[in-house]
Amino acid sequence: MGVPVRAAIAALLLGLGAAAGCTNDYGQFDGNPNGTAGAGGAGVGGSTQQTKMCEGKEVSTNDPAFGCASPSCAPCLIENGTPACVQGVCTAESCNDGFGDCNNDPSDGCETNTQSDAANCGACNNDCSQQGNSTGFECAQGACGCGQRSHCRSGGTGTAQCSNRVCSCQGDRCVPGEACLRVAGRQRCRCNGGDACEAGETCCPTAGCVSLQSDSGHCGGCGRVCPTGQQCTAGACG
Secondary structure (H helix, E strand, C coil), X not given: CCHHHHHHHHHHHHHHHHHHCCCCCHHHCCCCCCCCCCCCCXXXXXXXXXXXXXXXXXXXXXXXXXXXXXXXXXXXXXXXXXXXXXXXXXXXXXXXXXXXXXXXXXXXXXXXXXXXXXXXXXXXXXXXXXXXXXXXXXXXXXEEECCCHHHCCCXXXXXXXXXXXXXXXXXXXXXXXXXXXXXXXXXXXXXXXXXXXXXXXXXECCCEEECCCCCCCCCCCCCCCCCCCCCEECXXXX
């Protein structure tokens, strides 16, 4: 093959490559370092559907610091708690100690003071009125307990006493949450009308005798459930 023919073929191949848009740095053609086509976006400036532009930078639509899913960059705020984005909605990832999202409404954050709310004492749905005697207990510092001797006894005057928010039945000091029940002519400590609890346990409604120090379903308070994957140690989830 003569030199003029080879030169003509080379020129033809070079022309075809240029027409196809091929260059040595072709990955920079569409601004994608991997050389793949960029995805269109719900945001602006080339953002993908999982990101948006806020304060001149690309951020995740699931970052509560820049709002949840919406084009707005206003931060997601949860009163008395830590915010999180769940399916594009701002919600409470966790509540500060002493508060709970007991109405499951993210718009008002962790609205319930569980330190004093008798219906949500220490945790949502821990109802003090369902504990102790028929008159129920009171809520103070996030725990249900007796406020007077009538909270401790069931029927008659008896010898039930209330001391430091814990009932005593004929001299026997009950564990927190227990009340006195007359059995065989004698008032005895009972949990929800059943057997008495062991020392170090707490009588919780429906759950019965539990350790608030190690029970992940009642960690630090009756009904206070640890998040998935966490354990209860010394009354705290972690």
